[in-house]
Amino acid sequence: MRMSQEYEQLLLKNQLCFPMYACSRKIVGSYTPYLKPLGLTYTQYIVMMVMWEKESVNVGQLGEILYLDAGTLTPLLKRLENAGYVTRQRSKEDERITIISITPEGEALKEKCRDIPAKMTEGGTSLTEKDARELYRLLYLFLNDK
Amino acid sequence: MRMSQEYEQLLLKNQLCFPMYACSRKIVGSYTPYLKPLGLTYTQYIVMMVMWEKESVNVGQLGEILYLDAGTLTPLLKRLENAGYVTRQRSKEDERITIISITPEGEALKEKCRDIPAKMTEGGTSLTEKDARELYRLLYLFLNDK
DNA sequence: CAATATTATATTGCGCGCAATGTAATATTG
């Protein structure tokens, strides 16, 4: 007996969001063995990646780059500050703005993270180089657009 | 000045995980306008999707299907139980097992969710049908494999 | 320039998501 069109769309296997959600958690989780020894979470890691590129940003810019809001970033940045990797200080020109700056310890952390990307790919995906490129393209299409 | 291969991989734009993570949150978030009026979170919604297909499952099976563990599922299932959508009872054959069963209210909820998939696609992605299929394939490749 | 609006961040509250640990029931093993 055939299901109606509407109800058929409610089947898990017909969803695009679900595999995205599951995939994301799976990959984020696969970083843990490399990040936990450094005392980092995945979100802290991507914040540090931004810091390695920028050296200094404010909370709003960080949020735009990472698609995260102050409710997530503020406590996370306080933890990175406590760990000694960044400093948080109000801008002198506009006291509403909090400027996040990387410390020497934060810079040093970059070296400890140096091999993580290689270790992550090394396990080996069944994704070919071409598939990976295609996946990348489609994800950014979704991300920039809808 | 050129960056070393290792450090270049630490650039956010060279990561596959980051867009997946951001994309996942973005799509999950786009469900909120439709789920919140029903008092559901996205995770509760996909649990209910399983219940609509199975009528009765135990916690372990639910975890396998959704890639979630008991630490996440137990409190979530208690909330769905309090909302009246499922029941939780120990199996008589094996008292370690908790059986989750859908209630008539849970079945009724399916009708209220009927139009959600259509509403989700309707906003319109720049993804073509072909791109969506390709994305689906690549996500499941990642999910089943690595 | 005082009143109002806007902006940037912080705070609060709640529901995940997951590692680690606990607990009770069932399986296995000597």
Place this chain on the structure above:
DNA sequence: CAATATTACATTGCGCGCAATATAATATTG
């Protein structure tokens, strides 16, 4: 069959992730 191991969930603790609200500083407006 008693001791031990394993299994299936439950609990605890912590860090997000985000909506809603608060707060303080700056911009705008009449």
